[in-house]
Amino acid sequence: MSEAAATSIAPNDGVTGLVDDWTADKQAYHVPWGKAMMWIFLVSDTFIFTCFLTGYLNVRMTTTQPWPPQSEIFALSFGGAPIPLILIAIMTFVLITSSGTMALAVNYGYRRDKFKTIVFICLTALFGATFVGMQAFEWTKLIVDEGVRPWGNPFGAPQFGSVFFMVTGFHGLHVSAGVIYLLWVARRIWAGYYDKKGFEIVEIAGLYWHFVDLVWVFIFAFFYLL
Amino acid sequence: MASSDTAGQQHPLGIYYQVWILLFLVSAASYAVDYFDAQGALRWTLVIVFMLVKAGFIIAIFMHAFWERLALCLTILGPPGVLLLLIGFMAVEGDYTEGARFDYMGHDRDAVALTPAEYHASLEEEH
Numbered sequence: 001m002s003e004a005a006a007t008s009i010a011p012n013d014g015v016t017g018l019v020d021d022w023t024a025d026k027q028a029y030h031v032p033w034g035k036a037m038m039w040i041f042l043v044s045d046t047f048i049f050t051c052f053l054t055g056y057l058n059v060r061m062t063t064t065q066p067w068p069p070q071s072e073i074f075a076l077s078f079g080g081a082p083i084p085l086i087l088i089a090i091m092t093f094v095l096i097t098s099s100g101t102m103a104l105a106v107n108y109g110y111r112r113d114k115f116k117t118i119v120f121i122c123l124t125a126l127f128g129a130t131f132v133g134m135q136a137f138e139w140t141k142l143i144v145d146e147g148v149r150p151w152g153n154p155f156g157a158p159q160f161g162s163v164f165f166m167v168t169g170f171h172g173l174h175v176s177a178g179v180i181y182l183l184w185v186a187r188r189i190w191a192g193y194y195d196k197k198g199f200e201i202v203e204i205a206g207l208y209w210h211f212v213d214l215v216w217v218f219i220f221a222f223f224y225l226l
Numbered sequence: 227m228a229s230s231d232t233a234g235q236q237h238p239l240g241i242y243y244q245v246w247i248l249l250f251l252v253s254a255a256s257y258a259v260d261y262f263d264a265q266g267a268l269r270w271t272l273v274i275v276f277m278l279v280k281a282g283f284i285i286a287i288f289m290h291a292f293w294e295r296l297a298l299c300l301t302i303l304g305p306p307g308v309l310l311l312l313i314g315f316m317a318v319e320g321d322y323t324e325g326a327r328f329d330y331m332g333h334d335r336d337a338v339a340l341t342p343a344e345y346h347a348s349l350e351e352e353h
Contacts, residue, residue, distance in 0.1 A: 014296055021297035029298050039302050050309045054316050061320030064333035071260050072341045089257040096253055100246035103288050110236040146342060156339035203235060203290075210288045214281055221277035225260055226270065 032200045035207070042211045045174075049215050052167050053222055059159040068155035070224050073146060074138070088224050091134050092216065095175075098127030099213040102206045109202030114189055117202060121186040124209060128179040135172045139165075167219055174212045181205060235290040245287045252276050 021028045029036045060067060075082035105120035142148040142164070150165050152158040185205045188194065194201055256276040259269055286292040291299055327333045340348075 018296040018300065021295060029301070030295060031298060036298070039298065043302055043305055046306045047309070050306065050312070054309075054313050057313065058316045058320045061317065062323040062327070064324065064327045064331075064335075064337070066337045066339035068339050069341055071263075072343070075342070085257065085260050089253075092253050092257070093250065096246070096249045099249070099284065099288055100242065103242040103246070104239070107236070107239055107242065146345070154340060154345045155342070156337075207289055210284055214284050214289075217277055217280045217284065221256065221273050225256060225273045 032204075034204050035200060038204045038207050042207060045211065049167075049170070049218070052170065053218060056163045056167065056223065059163065060157075063157040063159050065157040067157050068153060068160045073142070073148075073155065074224065085224060087134065087138055088220065091131055091138075092220055094127050094131050094134070095213050095216050098124045098131070099210055101127065102209045106203045106206040109189075109199035112199065117199070118186050118189055121182050121189070121202070121205075125179045125182040125186070128175050128182070128209075132172055132175050132179070135168065135175075139168075163223065167223060171212070171215055171219060174215070178209050178212050181208065235293060237290075237293070241287060245283050248283060249280055252280050256280075 021030070071084040072082070074086075074088050075084045076087045077083070101120045102124045105117050105124060108116040108120060147154050148161045148164065150162045153161050182205055185201055189199075189202075253276075256273055259272045259276070264272060285303075291302065328335055
């Protein structure tokens, strides 16, 4: 009964709906509980990444040493002259592509097309793993070739290294965890675990994955471009 | 009897493709800002506008916030909104600290960063 009542609610009815949801003396969020919990987790994760980026803003503003030129440090040469920031641009495109395939997986999940859902989840995980691989390459290049360390680097402000390793490291950890999570969900779909429960799990996993992409949007802008 | 499927976020595939293409174009545009070496206020404006456009479409369409009820939207967007206050305070404080270091601690205002090319050239000179 309550299930039917929940689904009969209009998907989006503004302030009236907000007041109804909070004053009706019953559940406030008309979404599966797993999805509400994922959102709460993502809000807390937003606070973590905002603290990192705000810390970065503060050390970047307060340091009186010049900030190392990111565009040239992250340049890559394919035989010819180094192309500025090209590796990071490719990583950005890889992550956006994975967000697209994840959105398709969610859609096919709700259409109950199990085969396509699994294919697109695995594609997403593959792009995610590619991203982490490129990040490992980037770290190796910076540590071995350029001598960047968390406590200093040859180019300018030593805070560059600490921010770089902390922020991209934490983000890379999120991507790695996401790849494992996605493969685990794909395996459970394959095993028929969600056939009766419904496929909200794909949307919940998708929320996490899109969030990881979202964090990268901010890292790309603030750390690499500005 | 409503099935659980109708409660979920099911939308035409077309909108995902459109947003996907848009995200690609905007990412290419923000990369172009660096590639064509835009500097100063132009760089900041373009990078932040492109960033907000991308973030907005990911949250609204890919994460379905556009279709969610206001109660959930405010729960997920409200608390992070308060963080803008933290960012503002830290920016003011950072500005003050930097000024104090220049004005009273004699730090060099005109110091210039080394580029990787210069660094590697200096390594070769040593050998």
